[in-house]
Amino acid sequence: MTTGGALRVGLAQVDSRLGDLDENVARHLARIEEARAADVDLLVFPELSLTGYRLLHLTPRVALAPQRAPQLARLAQAAAGMTLVVGLVEKDENGTLHNSALVIQEGAVVHIHRKVYLPTYGIFQEERFFARGRRLGLVPVAGGKLGVLICEDLWHAELARRMALAGAKLIVVPSVSPGRVGPGPVPENSDTWEVLTRSTALLNTCWVAYCSRVGWEEGSFYPGGSHLVRPGGEVAARAPYLEEHLLVAEVDLREADRLRFRLPLLDDERTDVVGPA
């Protein structure tokens, strides 16, 4: 682990093959090795990284039970010494399916975030195939705690706020965001995402690690552009658009403490304001 309390964060901006667990596990293992060579402490993969996104009726065929799946045991073993965040279709103890991100440390699943807000509009159909998550949690890492929110969860600002108020200094956001092209040189949805991640980092005085995927599914592209935002909203590092990339950057969670001393938004939060009507 990096000395001085800083974390080396790796954002694995990968392509996933739709519905092909074996191939995707192999790709994850390759990226874990690459991250190990780069001394990464926390390695993040995009939303549904083990399965691909637009599964529709393939969803139940690629579901994994976190405590029993041999694929996850292999990833956990390969990532020993790192904190790993991977995306999958999770089959829970009742057989219900969730769009989840697992946090794995020292060979064990230490946290599961089940996506709370499942977009079901336009191109998105998640409520048809997944059940909603209803619980938030935080995970200790060097220098503080992190929380995981998946993609659409970040569009509902109260979730990140609650995590920050509970002590999160880093919000990790695995995402899959279908790209759009307009007059500007950057994919339009990537611009929108940076507005959102930077606002989240500013309003909650925390780091944000946004890990997005690349590649194509069913004629729709994913633009990449994964990035890290400092507490306060400055983009610290950004991966290229439209290509696979492992983005590695130092994240000192104590930077959030220093900003919070100068800008005590969280301490000043009030819960006694009433209205409107």
Next chain:
Amino acid sequence: MRRGEVAARLALDGPLSVAVLTGFIRDAVDGAGSGGVVVGLSGGVDSSLAAALAARALGPERVHGFLLPYRTSTAESAEHGRLVAQALGVCCKSFDVSPMVDAYFAQAGAADRVRMGNKMARERMAILFDQAKALGCLVLGTSNKTEILLGYSTVFGDNASSLNPLGDLYKQQVWQLARHLGLPESVVGKPPSADLWPGQTDEEDLGLDYPTADEVLYLLYDVGLTPAEVVERGYPAGAVERIVQLERRNRFKRRLMLIARLSGSAINLDQEIPRD
């Protein structure tokens, strides 16, 4: 948003659009384990842009161009098709579809020019799919979003393909990207024509000019305005009404497999399995 501002909304960043569309072609072709693409070169801007994107995506040696004239096709169409193939460095073969089309109508009896045109379009697509099989390639589609939404196409003719990089581009976006890629102005700047009979132009067939059609479709389909709201923004009521009717009447061309559902697991209704 007033008329005049709408065209600016349809502008695309050239390099990003080309990067995305070439990525689409590479992913579809290589993902299918295919050798490349075949494309019919009409000498018009749509097929020229599709071929140019494919040549960039795959390398010109994996793009197979075909000129497929009927005896009434203009010499200019073939010249422009060759010119584009040469500029892109892609090979270009020619098959005359006149004997096949004429043999059919000799048996079936004389037909109006729309039926003749449809037969030519289907004959061309039949050839392209056969050549694709022979060459181990996929058929590259060249229909743009304006044509698809207005239904200005022949079912199982020009609207058939294995993959289509232009299907989410309005006509003026096709022109814009064609110019960005430096396609010859003689091709990009000429009046669009299906060249199914002498003197035919798209805009006369449709009763609409493309800039109006693109902008009205954008406001109706992408932005979600009502026809009355589009007219309020300065577009002629007659043109808006015609576009609304064409779009409604031709929806069937965009969803070609209509399957009667008996089970609880009908293809594409109960069971949506991605093709990727």
